[in-house]
Amino acid sequence: MKHSTTTRLALRNTLRRRTRTLLTAGMVVCSVALLLVALSWLRGIFGTLLTNAAALDGHVRVVTRPFAAHEELLPLYENIADTSAVQKLLLAQPHVREVQPRIITGVTVTVGEEIGDVLAPVIGGSLDYFRDKLAAKDKLLAGRFFSGADDEVIAGAKLVEELGAKLGDELVMLGMTQDGSLSSIKAKLVGIVNMGGGRLDQQAFVPLSRLQYLTDIPEGATELLVYAERFEDAVELAGQLSALPALKDYDVRAWSQREPWKTITGTMGVIEGIIVSVVVFLTALGIWNTMMMSVLERTHEIGVLRALGLSRWGTVRMFVGEALAIALVGGLAGLALGAYPAWWLEKYGLHLGARLAASSSIQITETVHGQLTWSSAGSALGLGMLMALLGSLVPALRASSIEPVSAMKSGR
Numbered sequence: 001m002k003h004s005t006t007t008r009l010a011l012r013n014t015l016r017r018r019t020r021t022l023l024t025a026g027m028v029v030c031s032v033a034l035l036l037v038a039l040s041w042l043r044g045i046f047g048t049l050l051t052n053a054a055a056l057d058g059h060v061r062v063v064t065r066p067f068a069a070h071e072e073l074l075p076l077y078e079n080i081a082d083t084s085a086v087q088k089l090l091l092a093q094p095h096v097r098e099v100q101p102r103i104i105t106g107v108t109v110t111v112g113e114e115i116g117d118v119l120a121p122v123i124g125g126s127l128d129y130f131r132d133k134l135a136a137k138d139k140l141l142a143g144r145f146f147s148g149a150d151d152e153v154i155a156g157a158k159l160v161e162e163l164g165a166k167l168g169d170e171l172v173m174l175g176m177t178q179d180g181s182l183s184s185i186k187a188k189l190v191g192i193v194n195m196g197g198g199r200l201d202q203q204a205f206v207p208l209s210r211l212q213y214l215t216d217i218p219e220g221a222t223e224l225l226v227y228a229e230r231f232e233d234a235v236e237l238a239g240q241l242s243a244l245p246a247l248k249d250y251d252v253r254a255w256s257q258r259e260p261w262k263t264i265t266g267t268m269g270v271i272e273g274i275i276v277s278v279v280v281f282l283t284a285l286g287i288w289n290t291m292m293m294s295v296l297e298r299t300h301e302i303g304v305l306r307a308l309g310l311s312r313w314g315t316v317r318m319f320v321g322e323a324l325a326i327a328l329v330g331g332l333a334g335l336a337l338g339a340y341p342a343w344w345l346e347k348y349g350l351h352l353g354a355r356l357a358a359s360s361s362i363q364i365t366e367t368v369h370g371q372l373t374w375s376s377a378g379s380a381l382g383l384g385m386l387m388a389l390l391g392s393l394v395p396a397l398r399a400s401s402i403e404p405v406s407a408m409k410s411g412r
Helices: 003-016 018-057 065-069 083-091 127-133 157-163 208-215 231-242 261-297 299-307 312-347 354-359 374-400 404-410
Strands: 060-064 098-111 118-125 140-143 152-156 170-176 182-193 204-207 223-227 250-254
Touching (some): 098 127, 118 157, 127 223, 152 170, 170 204, 170 208, 204 208
Antiparallel strands (some): 098 170, 140 182, 152 204, 170 182
């Protein structure tokens, strides 16, 4: 029997039992809509989180190998003493758009000359880094951004609250030089930022030159953060840079190859996979049930068609084609149904609250948004078709195994 004939039979069968067709299509509609919302939501959360992480810590980071081995201790003595030569080399490489030197160290912070016990990390970087990568200028709660003077500091809201400080106060930061000697700097509090919770709201930010002075690394930094056009290109760029002979003594790794992001990205993929697998399995099970009912009800008809020349694979094509036709219509309807809630999550997001954001060990914002893309829509529709294929395959094989004579004798 011709392919066109089996196709017509499949389409005709979708209209014969309208209740069953609507039930199957309804499962696909709900599942595709749920998948579209879930994928948009997850990819929005994860995408924002990973974009922020890559911006904060660089698409690729270049440090000395001893620093990488002991970075949890922030060993200042394992620094890049003169960053200018390495920066020049990095900027000359294809796909490198920007290089930012950075120093992070721990200090005690006090208001005025009083001795206090508030411990906080302080980040030293360029004003471009604070403005463009951390978006600190856009996250000011009070005060202003750096004016370019060396004796200014911007602090996270949680740190300011713990200090009991206010705008205009002089903060004293006591730390250590790279050789372990005590060292301090003073700076005027000019801005208070809400970085969206996490550790950044407990930190202070000062111009790089001030932290170079405190740590006695006058021309250097502990890290060089390299940025490509897109953070997704980080692994490829890291491989390109690590192959340079001049960088053989440095640790060159993409943001996704370093902890905690290496573990987090893997976990994100597992979470998405579990959600998708559960929805696909349950929907495929429902489709299997309705298609198996169809096979049992049409045993006699299948026997007649087989006697008239319908091959085994023709029978499979007929049932699978019927399921795919229903899934295509149901999938498109599911996209239409899920598009509005997915758009709403992208536009307005879900407010988690300041407390949850602040208690997070990674940087998340108080309001998290979804991300409705053509990729998510295509994935949801494709998974809807996969559900139909998986759910109809076993009933179709069951139908193809029916013997014509026995089927016609059954009277069903």
